[in-house]
Amino acid sequence: MDNKKEIKKDSLFLKAIPYFDKYGILILLLIMIIALHIMQPEVFLSWRNITNVFKQISWQSMLALGVFIVIVTAGIDLSVGSILMLSLMVLAITSKAGAAWYVVILIPIVMGALCGMVNGLGITILRMPHPFIMTLGTLYIFRGTGNLISGGVPISGFTDEVRILGNGRIDLTWLGLEKSQYLPVSVILIIVVFFLMWVFLNHTRTGKWIYAIGGNPNAARAAGINVNKILVIVYSLCGLLAGFGALILAGRTDSGYPNAGLNAELDAIAACIIGGVFYFIFKLFPIDNNLVFMISGLVVITIRLLAVKFKIALPSIYKKLI
Amino acid sequence: MLSSKKTILEAKGISKYFGTITALENVNLSVQEGECLGVVGDNGAGKTTLMKVLSGLYKPSKGELYFNGNKEVLESPRDSQNLGLEMVYQDLALAGNLPIGENIFLGREPTKNLGFLKFLDYKKIKEMSEAHLDKLKIHVKSADQKVEELSGGQRQAIAIARATAFNSKLVIMDEPTAALAIKEVGKVLDLINGLKKIGVSVIIISHRMDDIFAVCDRVTALFQGTNFAEAELSKTSRDEVIGWIMGKK
Numbered sequence: 001m002d003n004k005k006e007i008k009k010d011s012l013f014l015k016a017i018p019y020f021d022k023y024g025i026l027i028l029l030l031i032m033i034i035a036l037h038i039m040q041p042e043v044f045l046s047w048r049n050i051t052n053v054f055k056q057i058s059w060q061s062m063l064a065l066g067v068f069i070v071i072v073t074a075g076i077d078l079s080v081g082s083i084l085m086l087s088l089m090v091l092a093i094t095s096k097a098g099a100a101w102y103v104v105i106l107i108p109i110v111m112g113a114l115c116g117m118v119n120g121l122g123i124t125i126l127r128m129p130h131p132f133i134m135t136l137g138t139l140y141i142f143r144g145t146g147n148l149i150s151g152g153v154p155i156s157g158f159t160d161e162v163r164i165l166g167n168g169r170i171d172l173t174w175l176g177l178e179k180s181q182y183l184p185v186s187v188i189l190i191i192v193v194f195f196l197m198w199v200f201l202n203h204t205r206t207g208k209w210i211y212a213i214g215g216n217p218n219a220a221r222a223a224g225i226n227v228n229k230i231l232v233i234v235y236s237l238c239g240l241l242a243g244f245g246a247l248i249l250a251g252r253t254d255s256g257y258p259n260a261g262l263n264a265e266l267d268a269i270a271a272c273i274i275g276g277v278f279y280f281i282f283k284l285f286p287i288d289n290n291l292v293f294m295i296s297g298l299v300v301i302t303i304r305l306l307a308v309k310f311k312i313a314l315p316s317i318y319k320k321l322i
Numbered sequence: 323m324l325s326s327k328k329t330i331l332e333a334k335g336i337s338k339y340f341g342t343i344t345a346l347e348n349v350n351l352s353v354q355e356g357e358c359l360g361v362v363g364d365n366g367a368g369k370t371t372l373m374k375v376l377s378g379l380y381k382p383s384k385g386e387l388y389f390n391g392n393k394e395v396l397e398s399p400r401d402s403q404n405l406g407l408e409m410v411y412q413d414l415a416l417a418g419n420l421p422i423g424e425n426i427f428l429g430r431e432p433t434k435n436l437g438f439l440k441f442l443d444y445k446k447i448k449e450m451s452e453a454h455l456d457k458l459k460i461h462v463k464s465a466d467q468k469v470e471e472l473s474g475g476q477r478q479a480i481a482i483a484r485a486t487a488f489n490s491k492l493v494i495m496d497e498p499t500a501a502l503a504i505k506e507v508g509k510v511l512d513l514i515n516g517l518k519k520i521g522v523s524v525i526i527i528s529h530r531m532d533d534i535f536a537v538c539d540r541v542t543a544l545f546q547g548t549n550f551a552e553a554e555l556s557k558t559s560r561d562e563v564i565g566w567i568m569g570k571k
Binding site: 211219221223225 | 379398399400403409411413415416417418419420424425428429430431433439440441442
């Protein structure tokens, strides 16, 4: 009788393992939130701090999303931080030159897509042995170009239309909340962009082909898919999202500065890893949930950043994890 | 008897060079309707290269291809697929991270179009792939199962299902029984016999005499990139074919 009970317990534990695999990241997030709340009960769960977290991840999440698509094809893009910086500088310069606001909004996105296309073409046409090498090269080239055109000094002061995405506030006083309890536009933006990308990846033919290339590029090629064309699209899209991130960052900081996006590629890649893209590659993860988990990964990173800001020493176990 | 049947595919004087290496030199090959042709040869004899030329993955350095008597120039595997020629690659060319149904329709997915956006029709993919698997008597739990969860024989069956999903006239199989358990080999051979019955021609590359003698009508041998010998199966023997592979007549 006793023996039977033990076996039952064991099997329950075994049954729970897949759920830990799937939802472990959310549990970790919850633990971190609770821990930080206990350490800083006044500040951490305040409206201001939470909107801050989302404003912070708004531009980072665009980079992470771009890197996510690239990682799905079993590639890597190290240059997203530099693409962001170059796009930001181009935006700042056009804004300073007095261009109309819609031109200023459009130009970083176009610039980002062009940079991404350079990566994509380099990897496919120049036949770089691995995307790592190509994008490591452009990591320096794009940042160098950004410094060259701007003279390495910050350029600040943009119009309100340009700033709305990064700095806009949606008034919630009609819900009976206080004036300071607004909803940042960037939260809506994250949701919209991630939803669009989810539809694109999981419900369009091109999106399915992106997964197929990640699964087996030879299979994709044999199925008559133009693998090089799809890869150029993927890297361009990654660059475009980085350019979009530049636009959000411009709104948030009201300035184009030479250190923008420095090491941001590492955060973006880390978000993807924590969020479970690599689980997908190691065949443990269902595809559809990845975007959601990636956001959790980003939030984890941001909370870590904020924790540093609040001078809270995290227990070393989290440091190892992150 | 064979001459009365229509020739589906004819390759004339195919040569393929990779730099200074000659993979194929002046190779001829033809397949009739509903026929199973076995291609044998030692490792490096050029079997796989020849098949890749036929399927449009490689462009021949010299030579011409005729489908149903018409000369065709293949730019990509898509061109040969449009002509009704499908290839089952040795590495199976399946994307393990995608479900069975999506693998069968990979590259030719049914879509609902909204302007330039092509949305996948998941319902249709599932229905059509399940109907097709039923037709070939391939049994899987569900078309939603991921390919990486299947056994080797099941994967081979899915690869064959993929090759026959679009009314193909000719299926090329590169070592379809390599690395399969004995029980699964039988199933794959049954599948090939089933294809012949519905009028699909098959070219099969194999090292296993058992396979060749179980399904083929005719066998041809390549040796060091050239045609070496060819015979109808009823007019040859195992030992003779093995001799051809070794380069002895």
